[in-house]
Amino acid sequence: MKTIALPALLAAALSCTFIPLSPAAQAAPTFVADLDITSFDGTELDANLFIPETPAPAGGYPTVLFTNSWVLDKHQYLLQAKALAENGYLVMSYSTRGFGASGGLVDVAGDNTITDARVLIDWLEDHYPVGKLGMAGISYGAGVSLITAAQDPRVDAVAALSGWSDVIEGLYPGNTVNLVWGTILTTTAFNLDPEVDTIWANLRATENIQGVKEFAAPRSALSYVPELNSNGTAVLMSNNFADYLFKPNSMTRLYSLLDGPKKLLLNPGTHAVTETLGGNNGHIWATTFRWFDHYLKGDANGIDSEPKVDMTVRISNEIEQFDDFPVTDTTTRYHLHPRLSYFNNASMKTSPYNGWGWSNDFHGGADTKAGTGIPVISDALEGFGIPVYTNMTGINGYYAIEYNSPVHWSTFKIRGTPTLEMWIKPSKPEVQLQVHLYDTGPLGLGRLITHAPLTLHDAAVGQAQKVSLELFTTSYDVPPGHVVTLAIDTQGAIYQKPADTNYEIEVPYRSSRQSVLTIPHL
Known part of the structure; x- marks a missing residue:
């Protein structure tokens, strides 16, 4: 090395x-x-x-x-x-x-x-x-x-x-x-x-x-x-x-x-x-x-x-x-668990959700502090070792949802392409998800690990449906004492948003409907 x-x-x-x-x-x-x-x-x-x-x-x-x-x-x-x-x-x-x-x-x-x-x-x-x-x-x-x-x-x-x-x-x-x-x-x-x-x-x-x-x-x-x-x-x-x-x-x-x-x-x-x-x-x-x-x-x-x-x-x-890509066959599967209110973060656990039927929601209509920084400029600075920082505590829970992993007590070496399978219930046929993965420290300061957008143009309104996406391939070391945060909102500075942003996305939690983030790591 x-x-x-x-x-x-x-x-x-x-x-x-x-x-x-x-x-x-x-x-x-x-x-x-x-x-x-x-x-x-x-x-x-x-x-x-x-x-x-x-x-x-x-x-x-x-x-x-x-x-x-x-x-x-x-x-x-x-x-x-x-x-x-x-x-x-x-x-x-x-x-x-x-x-x-x-x-x-x-x-x-x-x-x-x-x-x-x-x-x-x-x-x-x-x-x-x-x-x-x-x-x-x-x-x-x-x-x-x-x-x-x-x-x-x-x-x-x-x-x-x-x-x-x-x-x-x-x-x-x-x-x-x-x-x-x-x-x-x-x-x-x-x-x-x-x-x-x-x-x-x-x-x-x-x-x-x-x-x-x-x-x-x-x-x-x-x-x-x-x-x-x-x-x-x-x-x-x-x-x-x-x-x-x-x-x-x-x-x-x-x-x-x-x-x-x-x-x-x-x-x-x-x-x-x-x-x-x-x-x-x-x-x-x-x-x-x-x-x-x-x-x-x-x-x-x-x-x-x-x-x-x-x-x-x-x-x-x-x-x-x-020797080859993918560089590792080891993954951690994080199951998404609910939050109590807009003022709380949800959680990610290695165990499936087996509680009562529950749901969370978040809304379109505004961007949040979850994002990729200043288009082009922030991306370029990352090549000089300057990541995109975000105050994770300032992300508005009405317009976004955050899931925190357990604390990593040793370096968590992410290598490859994270994937997300998630159950949602949209209120409009066209909705957008901006999915971000952060390294969050004890004081709530997050560093962007990777992200990906997903837009549904003909979603089944009011019906639970599973969506899948690949986040962008990355290589990142999460330091000891930090957590991995999955932050999802509905707008991003790089991407065109839907014409109608007045929509709600409900996330249902059921033992039969597991939403899972899979992270490859060494």
Whole structure:
């Protein structure tokens, strides 16, 4: 186990790129700053190229194609590209269509964008001796890299950093509109395909959701698992616990379905910031370089025999390694027990509820102190070991309900994806649950461990029904003397709330209707 400090300067996160640990330089590469490459439909793609000064190996140059993040361009990876080129790689970076100086419209990893990437591979092979080839990118570049690799067996390895494997899970988690991140995406791309605006409008209005799913499926790597497995692509994935755009859950799901070489990095911090600033003191980029050195250059550096999962503990920023994901089979099942009034907390116990029939209720109409902090900013600060704090005693019991676990007298090491199965009786067909898990100290100060939203759009009014959800994957140590608190309210700063928030959610307690929170831990 190793302790690694996260880097500083959050304000520059989206405009600079961390300098990775550079491989031993062989010779200064040649840099071609501007390349205009014509794609299949006449669209001009803007690219640059690093060419090693050393002769190509017998099998051709190991080659990397870098794909930009959303709104960024071909300059994003200059430092990484140069470092790879100094180590014998042929490296191209380009601006995907609609971004930078490239023409065309942004189609969100649609057919045109994926075909562009394949055209660039053709161009590289036509002009240089290309050996094994890898693709890499952060955020948008990660998704484009995964989908291209699935559709083109010439891609031998991928490094998908802060990527996605399921568009729906990103923009509509738990059937809840991801308002903040969706708005950021749709308002920052100036050359957006009009179809994307229509999809976002339909999602916000809860209209033609089937059409949204049909748009999302070919843009989601989960749709291409058989192709990735058939191609034998070596896939490295890195995602962040407080990434509320591309949560780690869908990437852990993709990881579990891959049969070929694979590695998963799970880190504190928010979307793209951890990778952009060189998260974990360069661990992400150093691992990416080693991944390519082994699967593109053939270096016997041991990465193929190391544990497949690197999980960094939130706040302490200690890296732990595990053989696979899930990292543990040990769980604690907490059964929810009732509270006496709005002024009391309910409880969670390892024993089922066997008392009289009882019920609690809480209401929509207002947000509470339970939440994820300031959107984007609080999430990013978490990567620096600064968690979201909440005064748990100040959560209004009329608008929320809290369940406290027994005191943990030794460190409770949560590792993985907590789940909740809960019986509710809603008063309206559309209701929303914002589910939070906190580490609460003796003085009532809570630190956010994880959360997840759930929106019911067609609930059976006045009828008891069981709902289920996954909270976002996490790694967190609850200190001795603290309790775990499950806090549930009906609004969150990141998410779009129902149009009608005047509703009540009743929680029934019966021996035949057990509500259970399951927490994986070491």
